[in-house]
Amino acid sequence: MRILFITSTRIGDAVLSTGLLRHIHETYPNARVTIVCGPLPSSLFEGYPNLDDLIILKKEKNHKHWFKLWKKTVSTKWDMVIDFRNSIVSRTVLAKQRYIYGPSIDKNSHKVEQAAQLMRLNAVPAPKLWFTPEQMVIAKTFIPQGEKVLAVGPTANWIGKTWPAENFIEIIKWLTGEGGYLRGAKVAVFAAPGEEEGAYQVLQSVPVENQINVIAKTDPGTAAAILSLCNFYIGNDSGLMHSAAASAVPTFGVFGPSYPHLYAPWGEKSCYTRTPQSFDELIDYEGFSPKTLTDTLMRGLSVDMVKKALENNKTRLFD
Known part of the structure; x- marks a missing residue:
């Protein structure tokens, strides 16, 4: 199972998104997950047990960073795409399931609850970090x-x-x-x-x-x-x-x-x-x-x- 997970450039928001990584790890233990994030929080994901690839997204003029990400991911047939950034990439790559942060999310609820809403989960998985040896x-x-x-x-x-x-x-x-x-x-x-x-x-x-x-x-x-x-x-x-x-x-x-x-x-x-x-x-x-x-x-x-x-x-x- 191949999953594309696009999260924040900021440390706090990136950490708060990890409840979904916990859910993926517990629900799909053999999944191969590609995580996309900004340079600052990237080291927080290095120890994730399902990590297949870590793509560091560096902002460029004219949204070139999104085009570069699309080029890296478009050739893969994804089973699932989870996108906290509401990006064009998650809409244009091949995917069986897409979970994209958008208008359906209650913006007044806690960020961890918003993450659960993104995947339409009944239970709210708590954020979790894993570390490399x-x-x-x-x-x-x-x-x-x-x-x-x-x-x-x-x-x-x-x-x-x-x-x-x-x-x-x-x-x-x-x-x-x-x-x-x-x-x-x-x-x-x-x-x-x-x-x-x-x-x-x-x-x-x-x-x-x-x-x-x-x-x-x-x-x-x-x-x-x-x-x-x-x-x-x-x-x-x-x-x-x-x-x-x-x-x-x-x-x-x-x-x-x-x-x-x-x-x-x-x-x-x-x-x-x-x-x-x-x-x-x-x-x-x-x-x-x-x-x-x-x-x-x-x-x-x-x-x-x-x-x-x-x-x-x-x-x-x-x-």
Whole structure:
């Protein structure tokens, strides 16, 4: 069985689409799957057990990247095409079944639920990541065997949805200190290239002997493999947060100017809290521009609010 799976260029959306890869693996264990994605999330798919080919789609002028993809895929008789990008390719290659993201999808439902709707599934398969042996070997060099590890993602791709570094520092001390849920744990701090400054501020607040530096050190797939060895993750709304949840790590997301009804971390061991103000309320002021914003919009979410949310979900997150 040959399946063409076209997913996102962004890490978060790509991870949230992996529930369908889980469904394919469990339902069609012998299927050969060609995955198409952007360069950034490509390493997240390298360990997929049904992977036949991984095509990295690099955007070009005049939609040339879609023409190149069509040339690579048109000669194959596909049993199934699944397309999150609503592309012309999925409509013009030979396929017995086509599942194309379009108007029938409820755009107000969570992205994981939208994925299930795409294939008309009654049950909603949770996102899942698989890792290559090489990724796991590298991961084990970061995470000491037998140690409790708190993973922290204190940055995001936009400053507006970045909870202040000093707040993360307080939460880390509370979680790992005397009486904390992760007392004495080592602290692994993660960040993508270009987001190092705030991450290093958080890392340097941790006693040197408990620091694990995963700041711009690896590709997203290897970072997810490292996360899979941690005991708990807390971080801003980001692709890293979704990678943690999809790696079966108890995950707590901190939300501000974003949409948790679409992007909350998904899973039995995942939950979130948010600013008292909604996205629309946070950006409703004269002169707001996402491009010129220089400070977080999340100062309304206090450390005490996050502590309370963690305590209210302690059974889900820490038992």
